[in-house]
Amino acid sequence: MLLAASTLAFPAVPANAAGDQGPDDEPVIVVTGTGLPDTPSTPAYDTQTLDRETLVSTASGRIEDALSAVGGFQQFRRSDSRSSNPSAQGVTLRALGGNASSRAQILLDGVPMADPFFGYIPFSAIVPERLGSARVTRGGGSGPFGSGALAGTIELSSADAGELGLFDGRALANHRGETEIGATLVPRLGAGYVAVSGRWDRGQGFFTTPAEQRVPATARAAYDAWSAQVRAVAPLAPDIELQARVLAYRDDRTLRFRGADTGMEGHDGSLRIVGRGRWQFDVVGYVQARNFTNTVISSTLFVPTLDQRNTPATGIGGKIELRPPTPGNHVLRLGLDYRRASGELYEEAISVVTGAVTQSRNAGGTTSDFGLFVENDVTLGNLVLTGGVRADRWDIRDGFYTARAPSGDVIAADRYPDRAGWDLSLRGGAVWQAGNDLQFRAAAYTGLRLPTLNELYRPFTVVRLTTRANASLRNERLEGYEAGLDWTVLPGVSLALTAFDNTVKNAVANVTIGPDLRQRRNIDAIRARGIEANAALSFGRFELAGSVGLTDAEARGSGVAAALDGRRPAQTPRWTAGATASWRPADGALVSLTMRHVGLQFEDDLESDRLPAVTTFDAFARVPIGGGLAVILRAENLADAAIVTRNQGGSIDLGTPRTVWAGLALRL
Template sequence: MKGALIALPLAFAGMASPAWAQVNKSEYKDCPSAADGETLEFCTISVVGNLPTSIGERTEDVDEVPLTAARLESALQQVPSLQQFRRSDARSANPTSQGITLRGLGGNASSRALLFLDDVPQADPFGGWVSWPGYDALNLASARVRKGGGQASAGPGALAGVIELDSIQYRDAAALALAYGSRNSIEGKANYATRLGGGSVIAAASYARGDGFIPIIAGQRGSVDRRAPYEQAGISLRGVAPLNASTELQANVRAFTDTRDRGVDFSDNANSGVDASLRLVDRIGDWQWSATGYVQIREFSSEFGAVAVNRNSVTQTLDQFATPSTGLGARFELRPPVGEQVELRLGGEWRRTDGETREFFTYVAGAPTRFRTAGGQTDSYGGFAELSYQPVEALTLSAGGRLDRWTITDGFRREVNIGGTVRSDDRFADRSGTEWTGRAGLGWEFADGFSLRGAAYRAWRLPTLNELYRPFRVGADATAANENLRPERVEGVDAGLAYDNGTLNLGVTMFRNRLNGAIANVTLGQGPGNFAGVGFVAAGGTYRQRQNLDAIVSKGVELDAGIDLTDAVSLTAGYAFVDAEVRGSGVSAPLNGLRPAQVPRRFGNATLAYERQSISASATLRYIGAQFEDDANIRTLADAWTLDFDLGFEIMRGLRLQLRGENLFDARVEAAISGSGVIERANPRTLWLGASWKFD
């Protein structure tokens, strides 16, 4: 196992006396049974450790994601219009393609939705992608998706929305789950939690491996194509120590390792990390507040090879053998007592990313001939204020703003001929600027079961170090970095109508976003030839550079519905239509009016579920529309339907057997297509048989 799993130095504070307080049943799920809203005395603070949900969220489109899937990224697929850059999941995709976004604001592998775990931003400090296997070894209490940008408390990066993961606070139990699946796949998870001195300690671990599948579709394979194995593991440790009647200290550490193969020689990649955070929180007193500090340590490596046209030979073209990066940050929030009808949130935040790539990027006769290092540092410092007001119980008004100062410093890129001359040694000018975030919203319950909400917002994102400084190749295609990239800025509105009577819920949301300065990989030439920033591009290859487009304009509609057909049977469904279009001029003028790369027009899913005593069953049908592989809209990835199922039996108290299947009918889900038309597929049919034990 990688060294990241060994480096776990975090001392947990000694546990103090129990924290007894009056709490609301709707906020704390482990309290003794009582009706929602009943005040309970002598109830231990329990499930979630963040501040109470802001009343301002009544003006937002928020999805609560059921945490029933084996993998977190699979659970999030239940949200229409939420997508990763590629259709492949973390068992076969290159980690650098797993940025997350919403509502068609894609076209780039960096995340445009901001993922949080216990108030800590989670995107990779160097590249902005998300390392999904690192979250499977967590005890999560909830996962929430807040669609639409501009949440002032979230900060830079929340262009398309916010995804919030919250860890469980208190639990006294243990569990073990094992599963065996197709292609010698194994998944295992274990967790243990105990109360200690009035606090708690929760530990968990996960492991997954598989022989993998051959990514290239059957009719196009050559002798170099083989299965693409993967192996992933993670551990997490969480301690909670009540300090007094209302304040507690939360300490978290997690580590993960993730190795994958892309199905040919010279396609290994590895991703590992260690995260640690401390949070002080008072969510019960009159003056509610939280203070969080964190560190993220990441290491990434990746190889690429050039495959011959007949796919009978492959030669190495890149060895990105080390990409160390670090994320640091601190955040403070205060909620003063300003009245029963008013909520005020004040806070400040600092974030830093620092990292570099180290790689051999040119090979001759199987030996590297050129070496590159590139990287830099970014910082942002900001303060925010959010005000929510309920003049009457049925009406909520909210407004928030934020001001951030950003800097990009110490940028460099150095390339040398191994054992010889320096090819280039660039030091890029430091830059800085100020950006603002804003959001105003309304939520109105205007009739029994009916509600209306709407919002207007502005948000921004700083380019990642990867976008600024690192050129890259995929097959014959080469993309140059751009140290002059500007921040992206989104301006958007959304409005929604919902109905919920406890048995039936229906919702419709319309939205429009304009992402000004959207960063995209813009086609500037075709091989063969030499091009600035990347060197030689062979025949059949495409030369691109990261550029700020004029904008991406995305508008559409989201529909969701749920109904309890009986006490045991429920049906949920969601659909999103996204009309996204590029606005381009100058070098990006040829893209004007085209769709952004990797953004489908339609998403949909429906789940039929049954749960009664010891038996549970569900079937989920998903649809993803056709999308373009490239910015020029030449290479098309076909649409796809997939069907998943899950069947569980409790055979005795605490012991449960489970049968589940992914992509049951083995649909071809196209994940990538090369310039020569070679198609790569996402995960094929996978069947699992497993068992789980819970020890309360």
């Protein structure tokens, strides 16, 4: 009711800026659906922005595929959200990974998207067609983004009514008979609008198991996922707007064996009020209700061994940022944010002989973080200086682990001590505009990440390998610095280059402690040093854009983790690179070819199992045929390269083989 009333209270009047006077001296209302504008210091940190065209024109139609255009972007595994376990969908940048939790913060219109229990990103719920842009900031510490942004921040912004049009829909199928159907309807209501969208993806999937390792119980990676969203944007005053979102999704997958079914679901809601007047402000509040289920199948007898039947989790939080009026050469940011994550798992161990439940387990807890931050930019001619400080009050509490026999007798009843503390983070940087076409930048920063509930309390098994939880994990701390340049070499030719040195102390890693046995442990550090480069060329209707990341990352360990000292962190490539050549032969038409390369990785902390380097090629074509209708053609992994996504003692999983899509898109 509030949205409807505020929308209809202000007429839609074309204008150049909010607060201008329209006909009859009425204030002109411009609704953007975005947050506050960038500050002068934004270029001080290594950023790369992907536009809407880049996000919606991938061969797979997945947001994680679009983000992989950024050199240094890395998921824990090489498989996408159709054939991976959701709990492995962690995201990092700059080779600061090593386990499945996200060390990069992903925000959707200012709201963190990480799962409250696991820390994974629900990629299948984030539909590229709903987005207007994605800005990736590699490194940079926590700053005003909240704790958790050790490796960087990925800010996803929704498309506005102008970008979406009244209706935007598409329907595609591939040569295996799998389908992708999605649509968005955007009616304008006065000066505001409502975007109602849905997407449904389903298919039999492909065999992730190589042909020579298949058994009668081997199954395709079938998937069935839907995501529905309503987003409304309305003015509350000429320079204040309200943004509201409701998101619901579910994703079911089968992994490797029949009966190895995994599911995730979520119901998210958020409200955001943005003020762009003399006193600028951005207020966000959200609630997230998530769940995860998983059935583990024995890799030798091919019967269920574990039923992770329920993992309910709740995330609540918000942020208040204020930019008060300051002298012309200053931009001051004051704010606070809060996030609370609670959840627990319910699972049953199952006898492979009788099929009866042998043990019931329940574990969980709560973590929270309250942050205060201050940041100021000052512009001195061609030089911009920035500095900020952040204080986090964190706590880890209510941790428990209970195991019961089928009779109800207690086998284990552990209660873990509550912990709390303060941590201080700093960041600062400088940007010098050396000329119209060249700028230099440098930055240094520290940051914080709390261990997830999954790392603290949930053990898991993949094939024969068991990884134990660790309720005593300490917080991760980042220290880093970087320097780089942005250079427009010629009109239409640009280059960005960054050198960095980042160290995560107390890094959480899966440490081998016995045969087929690991435990999450804090190791001394993960240090990553490297170079990132972006380049773009644009000549008329032809464009070429590329990004590359070269990272020398090594783990530092002592004691039980001494064996991994000096080794590369698990799942961490030295090289990542991508390039896309695109041609627009006519208005609305697009043909593109994308190359991506991921270097050699190791499955484990001891570098015993290799994931070979792989280069893939994708293609995309959009051909308008009139009346807003267009033919869409897509091809994933054109050369049918073997993408090894898991290798545990020779037991291998593979990523997406050659896949060809065709369909229609309609925009009105």
